Amino acid sequence: MDKTVCITPSDIDTAQAAFFADKSHIIAKNAVCGKGVRDVARVPEQVAKNTTVFDVEVKQGKRTNQKRSGRCWMFASLNTMRMRVMKKYKLSTFELSQAYPLFWDKLEKSNWFFENIIDTCEQPVNSREVSFLLTDPISDGGQWDMFKALVSKYGVCPKEAMPETACSSNTSDLDTYLTRYLRLCAKQLRDAHAQGSTVEHLRSMKKTYMQNVYSLLVTCLGQPPAKFDVRLRDKDDKLALSGTFTPLEFFKEAVALNLDDYISLISAPTADKPFNRVYTVSRLGNVVEAGGVRYINLTPQELKDAAIAQLKDNLPVWFGCDVMQSFLREEGIMDLDALDIDTLFGFDIMAGFDKAARLDYGESLMTHAMVLEGVNFDADGKPSLWKVENSWGDDHGKDGFDTLADSWFDEYVYQVVVDKKYLPADKRALFESDTPIVLDPWDPMGSLA
Structure with missing residues (x-):
């Protein structure tokens, strides 16, 4: 066999000698193995460059905790909404x-999954599309448009009206058993199709499956309230x-947000996604009748401009990012220079990839x-550091x-959600009129936060 295709003892000896010939490698080994x-x-x-003081800052209330669940997109969405309730009723803190x-x-999502399975019954089970659908049908994650669809249909309620359960705080078991059931149902639907069942019969099967899904969810999460009593006291303890409200009534009365005003801006500089175009992602969504997602692709600077304009109006901004990149979790610092990985290992790991290539x-x-x-500005009025809830x-x-360094924003922030009034008129018109380019289901812009 050609020795260039396999690792030889000589290769190992050479690598070992090179490593131990450099004392910095030995120091790094000892430190990394221990810490x-x-x-x-x-x-x-x-x-040390971090700060607790910001030029523009929105006060939000007590910090929330998603615990061992993947609900960050829900928490972020609800945290932008609770601000409106706090302001309207002069509350010191509040949680939805x-x-x-x-x-x-x-x-x-279960219904969405079944509809996609029915729609792809003609494809082989090992086709890329069906394999993708089966990989993670009930992920905790999501995107803004999916949350908008939920709120439009079901409203919101105070945390006291539907508190956390063991399965909402730690969704592992819920997701495991629901995923297994959905895959079993997918097999039965595909088997029935192969035996000649009509789409109408497959959907009648789906109705039974959905009753079981509902039962599983009530068992794990409790019954969602149809109505609930509300008593909110302000900072001065005045009522x-x-x-008594339904969830939709409470959203209309207390949150009072026009969901259609808020749109998703993405920033993806890949060759297949020209800026100033509108995109959607095939088979990405949850509420069938609401459709999928819709984005406009803009430069990072345009995302920042819109976010700053909204912050200056004392309104927080939902955003999606790749959080673990150059991140110090204990200190809560997202900064390209916070970790010097390449010097530690002695060769380029972080360098070399631009945003598109990543x-x-x-x-x-x-x-x-x-x-x-929140956001800070440098002497030239450009953003330098962002405050993150x-x-x-x-x-x-x-x-x-x-905190999030502005240079980190350029590289690892992929999506912000803003009121469309903070966009220039031509971008608003483009978002509303352009026919969206359909991205593959596995496109990185279809990832779920």
Whole structure:
């Protein structure tokens, strides 16, 4: 066999000799084996540049905690909405139920999954599209348009009206058994199709499956309230809101947000996604009748401009990013210079990839959603540091909030959601009129936060 295709003892000897000939490698080995990569690569001077004071800042209330669940997109969405309730009724803090949309999302995603399975029955089970559908049919993750669809249909409620359960705080078992059931149903639907069943019969089978999904969800999360009583007291302990509401009534009265005003801006500089075009993602969604997602692809600077305009109006901003890149979790710092990985290992690991290449080669995509609640500016009036509301509780970062360097924003922020009035008129018109380009289901812009 050609020795260039396999690892030889000589190759190992050469690599070993090169490693131990450099004392810095030995120091790095000893440190990393004892403390881990990020702790050793941490750059203290960058940590020292962080601040707790911001030029523009939205006050949000107590930090929320998604615990062991993938509901960051829900927490981020609800955290932008709760601000309106707090302002309207002069509350010191407030939380909307995160278990409530989780219930309806799981139900709607199950229906969405079954419809996609029915639609792809003619394809082989090992086709890329069917394999993709079966991989993770009931993920905790989501995107803004999916949350908008849930709220439009089901409304919201205070946390007290549908509190957390063991299965909402830790969704592992719920997801495991629901996923297994959905895959079993997918097999039965495909088998029935192969035996000549009509689409109408497959949908009648789906109705039975959905009753079982509903039963599983009530068992794990409790019954969502049809109505609930509300008593909100303001900062002076005066009764600010009292009454009985349905979830849709409470959203209309307390949140009072026009969901159609809020749109998704993405920034993906890959060759297949020209800027100033509108995109959607095939088979991405949850509520069937609401359709899928819709984005306009803009430069990072345009995303920043819209976010800053909304922050200056004292409104927080939902955003999606690749959170673990160049991230110091304990300090809550997202900064390209916070970790010096390449010096630690002695060769380029972080350098060499630009944003487009990271997306094309599977190195980066949106993994987490949070809320922008502040920004600092440099001497030239350009953003330098952003304040971030996370949903990991108050025991990390600076009492639960993180900071995000502006250079990190350029590289790892992929999506922001803003009121369309903060966009230039030509971008608004484009978003509303352009026929969307349909991306593949596995496109990185279809990743779920």
